[in-house]
Amino acid sequence: MNFKSLPQLLDYFKDEATCIEYYENIRWNGNAVCPHCESENPYKTNRGYKCSNSDCHKKFTVKVGTIFENSKISFRIWFAAIYLATSHKKGISSVQLALDLGITQKTAWFVLHRIREMLRAKAPQMLGEKKMVEVDEAYIGGVESNKHINKRRSENGFTTNEGKPYKAKKIVVGLIERDGQVVLKYVPRADTKNMVSFIKNHVPANATIYSDEAPVYRQLKKVYTHDSVKHALNIYVEGAVHTNTIENFWSVLKRGLYGIYHQVSDKHLERYLDEYSARFNTRKLSSNARFVSFLEQSESVLNYKKLIN
Secondary structure, three states, X not given: OXXXXXXXXXXXXXXXXXXXXXXXXXXXOOXXXXXXXXXXXXXXXXXXXXXXXXXXXOEEOOOOOOOOOOOOOOHHHHHHHHHHHHHOOOOOOHHHHHHHHOOOHHHHHHHHHHHHHHHXXXXXXXXXXXXXXXEEEEEEOOOHHHOOHHHOOOOOOOEOOOOOEOOOOEEEEEEEEOOOOXXXXXXXXXXXXXXXXXXXXXXXXXXXXXXXXXXXXXXHHHOOEEEEEOHHHOOOOXXXXXXXXXXXXXXXXXXXXXXXXXXOOOOOHHHHHHHHHHHHHOOOOOHHHHHHHHHOOOOOOXXXXXXXX
């Protein structure tokens, strides 16, 4: 299979049997493995497999232990949803996905969150071993001057004029390699503790890091080759010193969050960041290679109760 569009994808996955066989080859390389006890000798049944291990002896299908577990949606619809969610540069809303695939908005919302679970990085990603890294923070939320007077920050900074809690902007810190990968994290405060610890988890010592002149980055010189661009003096590029790469990424992220999803809760923001970073980090892959790469990472279960809890 080597598809370049959604019609070509659906032409190949014309029935459920084809989809199941394809995914079994992706997950098990053709040799089924029990997801309960990892036994490699299950036998086939009319509805899937049954473990031959006498201590286990459980029934299962290829969906068990993956984002597809307990889903009544066919693999054909799932594969179309994965293609749409990962090929649209700024994402796709649950309302639009429901219309495109003929499912309910609630189902589409759950499907998209399971896809984000699949896109989540399963291990810390190290950057900057051979490339220059840029670091910056973005603030997600409405512009203060555009808010209704009763929803603006009051003098004490914590409540509105109606006495309701003031909702400050969400802070996202990002690291990006030039012509490479991006790593994002939602942090409660843009302070040294949150920012520097995040950088140390993802960038090896002695790497080259560029930032703006924010005070939180001053400690980076102790561990890294660090320089900052003077935005306050209207200097945005000084030789190799700039943060234009991460600024360009922020524009895509914000246009997606504001234009496609409109509003993202604190609870689920990290999942949306996983979606945007995974899509960006696979931007050089073909549609087919990206699709296969994501399916190889699909062994992660997310049930509805856990999602909304």
